[in-house]
Amino acid sequence: MPKLDICFSPELLPLYDLRGKVAVIVDILRASSTIVTALGEGVTHVFPVASLEECAAYGQQHGSLTAAERDGLAAPGFDLGNSPFGFLDAARPVRGRSLTISTTNGTAALRRSLAAEAVVVGSFLNMAAVAGFARRQQRDVLVVCAGWKGQFCLEDTVYGGALAERLAPDFDVHGSDATLAALHLWEQGKADLSAYLLQSAHVRRLNSLEASKDFEFCLQIDSYADVLPLWQEDRL
Ligand code: 3SL
Numbered sequence: 001m002p003k004l005d006i007c008f009s010p011e012l013l014p015l016y017d018l019r020g021k022v023a024v025i026v027d028i029l030r031a032s033s034t035i036v037t038a039l040g041e042g043v044t045h046v047f048p049v050a051s052l053e054e055c056a057a058y059g060q061q062h063g064s065l066t067a068a069e070r071d072g073l074a075a076p077g078f079d080l081g082n083s084p085f086g087f088l089d090a091a092r093p094v095r096g097r098s099l100t101i102s103t104t105n106g107t108a109a110l111r112r113s114l115a116a117e118a119v120v121v122g123s124f125l126n127m128a129a130v131a132g133f134a135r136r137q138q139r140d141v142l143v144v145c146a147g148w149k150g151q152f153c154l155e156d157t158v159y160g161g162a163l164a165e166r167l168a169p170d171f172d173v174h175g176s177d178a179t180l181a182a183l184h185l186w187e188q189g190k191a192d193l194s195a196y197l198l199q200s201a202h203v204r205r206l207n208s209l210e211a212s213k214d215f216e217f218c219l220q221i222d223s224y225a226d227v228l229p230l231w232q233e234d235r236l
Contacts, residue, residue: 003140004171006160006178009147010109022139023116024130024163026123027146028155029202030082030211031106033123033218034067035099035236037084040125040224042095046236048107052078055102064098071104072209083214098235109146110231116142119231124159124193124218128225131166141171143182154185154200158193161186162221193219 007016026032035046043065047058052068052075059066059078067080074081079092082103087094101107113119117139122130134141143163145156161182164173173179189196194216197203203215229236 001170001172002134002138003175004134004143004164004167004173004179005140005176006143006145006157006164006182008145008152008157008178009150010105010112010144011147011150013112013144016142018113018116018142020139021116022118022120022134022137022141023113024120024122024134024141024143025106025110025113025146026121026143026156026159027103027106027109028123028159028218029153029206030084030214030218031069031101031103031146032121033125034082034084034087035101035106035121035229036123036126036224036227038087038094038099038101039229039236040227041087043087043097043099045098046229047098047100047234048110048236049100049102050108050111052102055100058100062098062100064100065094067099067101069103072205072211075102083211084217085214105146105148109144113144114231121229121236122159122163124162124221125224126222126227126229127163127166128222129228131163133228133230134167135170141167148202153202155197155202157182158185158189158197162190
């Protein structure tokens with residue numbers, strides 16, 4: 001039976017062997033939720049890049065929309081920041097465009113996970129798509145939490161617990177203390193996820209940046225149930 005494990009921070013990735021596994025990259029607030037929203041709203045594909053320089057260069061090279069964030073704020077000089085609402089603005093249609101995006105933690109975590117057999121982006125918005133993909137692959141899954149600058153983030157770990165609950169009993173979700181802890185946290189929070197995650201550091205950070213509506217948006221379960229951002233060559 002395949003196993004599901006959770007890596008709490010990209011800094012811990014050297015302790016894991018990604019080869020042969022499905023890596024699920026998760027940055028609930030907000031990069032993975034924003035990427036899923038972009039694809040759900042008709043963006044053709046996404047180039048996730050680590051640096052702002054690459055974002056500008058790729059954007060120009062591919063004629064794509066550019067989105068960039070540092071420390072929670074939209075980085076100057078790009079079309080968009082890292083809010084999912086940037087892709088829901090009727091005044092700026094995104095359908096048919098490609099997107100190059102760079103964020104503080106999320107896109108960097110993805111770039112650090114490319115040794116995996118398959119890399120997908122997970123969020124609450126597309127849990128069904130990710131769970132279905134994992135089931136079809138029949139490989140071990142590692143949920144890679146983007147965290148915040150190397151540190152643990154509650155919301156990413158709670159997502160890991162939610163995914164573990166969905167994949168049990170077809171996956172072994174009791175093989176690591178990380179997954180057990182994530183399942184416990186999900187159990188604590190799932191009845192009222194929004195109230196539970198209000199305590200988290202990143203929610204407080206977003207609230208201070210007046211991005212609290214992003215928080216509620218990113219907690220919707222399966223609102224883009226068919227969107228599967230899957231890494232292929234150099235894009236999702
Ligand atoms: O760090 C990231 O990748 C971002 O998702 C952080 S923020 O939500 O835009 O602040």
